[in-house]
Each structure stands twice: as C-alpha cells, then as structure tokens.
Amino acid sequence: MGGAAALEKLVPVLLAFGGGALLARRKTVPAEASKAFADYAFLFAVPCYLFGNIYTSDLGALFNWRAIGGYAAAAALAVLAIAVAATARGIREPRAVALRVMAGVQVNTAYFAVPVFITVFGTAAPIFPVLLFQVCVLSLVVISIMELGRAGPGTGGPGSRLGRAVGASLATPLVLACNAGILLNLLSVRVPAVVLDGAAFVGDSASPVALFALGLHLGGQGLDLRGTSREELALIAFKCLGFPLLAWVVCGALFDVPGQWLAYLVLIAAMPTPQNLFVFAQRYDVGVDLSASLVIKSSVVSLLLLPLWLHTVAS
Template identity: 60%
Template sequence: MSDLVATAGKLAPVALVFGAGVVFARRKIIGADASKAFSEFAFLFAIPCYLVGSLYSSDLGRLFDPRAIAAYLVTALLGMVAVGFWARRMIGVDARGVALRIMAGVQVNTTYFAIPVFVLLFGDVAPIFPIILLQVCVLTVVVIAVMELGARDDVSAESTRRPVLRGVLAALATPIVVACYLGIGANAARVPVPRWLLDTLSFAGNAAAPVALFALGLHLGGTGLRLRGALRDEYALIAFKCLAFPLLALLICHYLFGIHGTWLTYLVLIAAMPAPQNLFIFAQRYDTDVDLAASVVAKTSLLALLLLPVWMLVTR
C-alpha cells in the first residue's frame, strides 16, 4: 500500500495541473474554448522545442532499442487486429467506424499526456520518440487511408489517391515530427549546437508539460463527462484502451521479448496512455461517431491518470 501511495505521489503534479484546468473551466474562471490557445502553444512551440533539445542530447543507441520497438510494434498490430475484428464482426460498423475504433484502442495521446507525464516522472521523453514515429508513419497513415477510401467509395482511384497522399504528408509534417527529425538528425550528424541555444530550447520546452496538461484539463472541464446514454461499444473500447492494451504490452514485452527494467515500464506506460486527442478531430472531419470519440478521449484521460500508479507498480 505504501508503494502505491509513493508511486501516486509522483503523479501528484500531473493531477494538480490537470485538475486545475478542469476546475478553472467548470467555474468559468477561464473559458474552455481557451484550451485551444494553450494546446496550440504546447503543440506548435513548447513541445517541439523540448524534443529538439532532448533528442539532440540523447543516446541514440539506447533510444532506438530494436527489441523494444519490435515488441511495441507487435503489440500495436495485435491490438489493431483485435479491435478491427471486434468492431467489424461484433458491432457491425463500416470501414470508417472500424478505423476510428482502432485509433481509439491502439493509438495513445503522446502530445498532451504522455510527454508531460514522462517529463514529470522520468525527466526524459526520449523513449516516446520511436512511438511517435510509429504512430505517425504507420498507424495514422493507415487510419487516414481507410477514412479517405471509406468516404470516397464512389469516386475514381486517382481522385482518392490525392487526399490520402495529402493526409499522409500532413501527418509527417506536424511540428512534433519535424522536431524529432531535426533533433535526431543533428545528433546523428554531430552538428555542433551552441550551449546557449540548447538552454533556450530547454527553457521554452519546460513549459510544455504544465501547459499541455492544463489545456487538456480545460477541454475536459468544458465538455464534461457523459455517464448515461453511452453507445453500446463505448465502455468496451475504454476498457480495452486502459486495461487490455497495456496488459497486452506487458505480456508481449516481458514474456515474448524478454524485456525487463526501465524499458518495460516505459512501454507499458506508453500503452496505458489515453486515446489520442486528435481522435475527435478525425471523427469530426469524416463525420463518424463524433460523440463516441469525444467521450472516449475524455473518459480514457481520467481513467488513465488513475491507473498509471498501478501500472508503474506492476512493471517494477
């Protein structure tokens, strides 16, 4: 019990800043619509600054651990197959509905949740970098392709290919991914970076964690939680994201790939992060299960925060 309390204490700053956002929005001290400005500051500036400096200073050999990356990739692929089969055969949704549920069940909120949590718990977000690339370069590309194809069943292949390509290029050109490219490229090429510039990036990047968490709290405080009238597959999807998927990561990483120690903790915690915030953006853009997406993002964010101390203890 004392270990659980001590572990939960490490997450106290996360709960405090996140909770402050919720309270500020609920009491209308700061309007929930202001969360967009805080989010854009974190997404477009603070987090990229942190990533460039952090990745430039990282040990690439430790960062790109082939066994750890392979273990998470296998976990993600199995999760995609499981959610896709369940959504298609058991729920009977169309291709876009399947893609959205796969995104909700397998992808994680790296930008607004995982990065701040890792900064506060470990002082390092480098282990998240391979997962960011995996999500953007593989999982998100698959979701975009399915969404576009599902929305354009009646048009030619050529007209379908263009929006898919635009979506893929847009995903690869997001500020966080570009920051990862810059940091890793400068590190690999041993580009000399002056100390004052690294200190400047660190100073700006230190704002990323509290601002991102506060923005997420504002957003959830404004939208609220819908406990009644949930869609039939909503809680099954939430349970898979917060319980089954990190448990699958634990079993595959530990027993199949023999991963122990800090990397096991990193991978399981990453899998235990909530559904990505851009799930709601995709749902709106393609007019697919918008209410489901909003509810899953909100509820997995709160449930993940409560379960993180448990997953930390389990992976010790």
Template identity: 75%
Template sequence: MGTVGALEKLAPVVLAFGCGAVLARRKVIPAESSKVFADYAFLFAVPCFLFGNIYRSDLAALFHWRAVTAYAAAAATAAVLTGVLAGTLAGVRDPRGVALRIMAAVQVNTAYFAVPVFIMLFGDAAPIFPVLLFQVCVLSLVVIAVMELGRPDRTGSPVRRLGSAVGASLLTPVVVACNAGVALNLLSVPVPGVVLDGFAFVGDSASPVALFALGLHVGGSGLEVRGTTLEEVWLIAVKCVALPLITFAVCRYGFGLEGERLSQLVLIAAMPAPQNLFVFAQRYDVGVDVAAALVVKSSVVALLLLPLWTQWAV
C-alpha cells in the first residue's frame, strides 16, 4: 500500500478526529462534552461492537496463540526498557510512578483509536480483540496491583484492596462484553438475530463517536509543544516508535510471524497511549499532568505517523 492509498484509507479517521478538534477550538461544541461522547463510546457503543464481532468470529483463527505470545513478549521487552529509562532519565523511584509510565509506553488506545483505524484499513477490528483482552486482563491488572498496594490512603489488608480493584476492572463493560462474546461463542449459545443486529447498529457508531470525542478533548485542551518536557519526548518515542519496532523484531525474528498477522501486530503497537491512563493517574494521584499530556500528544503523533507505519507494515 502506497502513501496515497494509506492516506485515503485514513481520511475518515482524520475527518472525525479533526472535526472534533476544530469544533472545540471554535467553541461550537464545548470541549467538556467530550466526556459525554467518550462515555457513550466506551460504556455502550464499543461493548456492543466487541460483543457482536467476537460472538461471530472464528475464535480458533482469531486467538493465534503464537501471535499473542509474541506480542506479550514484545510488550514485556518494552516494559523493561521503559522502567530502566524512567529510573535513569527521569529519576522516578516510586513504583507507582514507574508503573504509570510503563502503562503509557506499552499499553495502546484500542477502543478509541485502534478500532476505527482497523475498520478503515482492513474493514474489520477483530485482530485487536486478543491484544485487548491481554491488555485488560494482564497489563492493566499488574498496574492496578502496583497502584493499590502503594496507595497510602486506603485501609484494610493489601489482599482486600487488590481484590476489590481487580474485581472492579473485570466488571467494566468492555471486559464483560469480550468475555460474554467468547463464552457464548465457545458454548455455541444461539443469540437472536434481532439482538445481534441491534448491537451492530449501535456498535457501528463507536468508531466515529470515539474519534470525535478525542478530537474535542484535544481541541479543548490544546497542545503546548514548546512546553513539552524531555520525559514526555522519550515516553512518546517509546510508545509511537520503539514499541512498533520492538514488536516487529520480536514477532518476526523471535516467533517467525509473517504477512498480514505481523503487519496487524505492528500497527496495533503503533497506536497512542490509552485514554484511561489519565483516569488511572487521577484515581491514584500519580503523574496527573504527565498522563494528560501523553494521552493528547501521543494521539497526535500516532495520527501523523500512521500513514508511514501503514505503508511500511502493510
């Protein structure tokens, strides 16, 4: 796929994201309303999309365990690199601060960014589902464990605090939708067509609404390029450049993956930092300003680099 073809594929993504940013900058739509759009996408539309697509998917082909293991190995490599850089370049010693930076550099924005991009490029977001489950059920749980165990304002035993946090994360609509889709698919439980059609109707709105919400957030908060710190620069570099390259090297030369599956894993790794990074930072009062800047700036950088990654990987 050439540069022109990649740009044509990504044009709807740029349109939805850019319109949100412009309307927020011109104060046509209040930037604060981005939370409403984001909540609709994250709590309702994205779960509907994920459930319907996972239920209809061929799980044996979708959950290619060698590919999932390869991506996990690449993520672990990037996590170690980020932890070392956090200590040496940023002087971060608090385990919660290190965990937050690893989350920023290793986890990807699946629901708000990867889903619409993959729909535009491949007509299907199914390749994202295994990474999404790995990210939610493994990476996020590790970050939650570190955050909860290091929290000074909570009473009760560490085991009780950790159990409460893990339980809450597993009951989020996205996780419930994924698990329900997998379970009903494996058990061959019939779901009425009218229900699946309803989920598909709502799920089709997830991508444009999520990108529009992200654009509103970016347009309202603005980008202070001159105020970008060295820490933000290297974290964005790890997220948007190093992680895709590490993923390519580990998956291609460590696990022998080739073709479209390799390309999809590289593109997933090239997605920006997850939007819930800011939610985690606020909840645990760790690196709030850094998290807010990384979510916005990595989204813009990833959007600018996507045509290059698309041309190179696909």
C-alpha cells in the first residue's frame, strides 16, 4: 500500500477526530461533552459491535494462537524493558513502575484501535484476542500491584481490595460482550436476527463517535509541548515506535506469524496509551499529571505515525 493510499484510508479517521478537536477548540461543542460521547462508545456501542462480530466469527481463525503467543511474548519483553529502565532511573515504588509499564505496553483499544481497524480494514476482529489478553492478563497484573500497594483506612485488606478490582475489571461491558459472543458462538446458541441487526446498527456508530469523543477531549485539553519531560518523550517513543518494532521482530522472526496477522499485531502495538491510564492514576494517586500528558501526546503521535505504519506493514 502506497503512502497516498494509506492516507486515503485514514481520511475518515482524521475527519472524525479532527472534527471533534476543532469544535472543542472553537468551543462550539464543550470539551466536557466528550465524556458523554466516550461513555456511549465504551459502555454501549463498542460492546454491541464486539458481541455481534465475535458471535458471527470463525473462532478458529480469529484466535490465531501463534499470533497471540507472539504478541504476548513481545508484551512480556516490553514490560521487562520498561520495569528495568524505571528502576535504573531510581523509581522504586511498585505502583509508579506499574503505571509506566501500563503507559508503554497497554494500547487504546476501544477509543482508537477499534475505530481505526473498522475504517482501514473493514473489521476489528483481529483486536478481539489482544483485547482479552490485555484485560485478562496485563490489566490484572497492573491492578494487582496498584491494589496491593494501596494504603489507607477503610480500604479493606489486600485480598478484598484485589478481589474487588479484579471483579470490576472482568465485569466491564467490553469483556462481558466478548465473553458472551464467544460462549454463544461455541455453544451454537441461535441469537435472533433482530438482536444481531440491532447490535450491528448501534455498533456501526462506535467508530465515528469514539474518534469524535477523543478529538473533543484532546481539543479541550490542548498540548503543552514545551513542558514535555525526557521521561515522557522516552515513554511516548517506546509506545509509538519501540513496542511496535519489538512486536514486528518477535512475532515475525521468532514466531513466524503470517503476513496479514503480523500487520495486524504491529498496528495494534502502535496504538496509543489507553485513557484508563489516567483513571488508574487518579484512583491510586500516582503519576496523575504524567498519565494525563502521556494519554494526550501518545494519541497525537500515534495518529501522525499511522500512515507510516500502515504503509510499512502493507508493503
């Protein structure tokens, strides 16, 4: 795929994202409205899209275990690299290290990867296995460290705090939708066509609404480029360049992942830091300013680099 073709594929993404940013900057639509749009996408539209598509998918083709194993190996190496680098910089607090690991390895699936894949490839199916791996493995590791390092009266013991956090993570609409689609698919349960049509109708709105919400949020927050620290630059560079390159090498050279799946995994790894990094930072009172900056700036950098990655993996 040439550079011009890659840019053409991304025109809808740029239009939805840029429209939100422009309207927020001009104060035509208040930036605070991004939360309502984001909640609609995250809690309703994206789960509807995921459920319908997983239910009707060929799970044997969808869960390519070689591809998933390669991505998991690349993610494990990335986690180790960030943890070692953070420790070398004198960061010893486990929650602070976990936050940086999440910033460099987790990807923004619901608000970024899903709409981009729908727009570029016409499907977000390759994201489903990575989404489950991210929520059921990576997120649980981060939540466990955060909860066990949490202190304060009235929060309960470590076991109860960890149990609540794990339960809340696994009970998110995204995970429930994925698991419901997989279970009904495996059991060959017939879901009425009217339900699938309704889910498809709502799910079709997930991509533009999620990108518009992200644009509104970033347009309202603005960018403070001059205040970017060296640590922020390093984490953004690793997230947007280092991790996708690592995924390319590990999945391609070590796991021999076939071409189309290799392209999917590299693009997924190139997605920005997820918005829930900021939510975690606020909840556990660690690195709040750093997390807010990383979410915004990595989103912008990832969007700018998408044509390059799309051209590279498709060539």
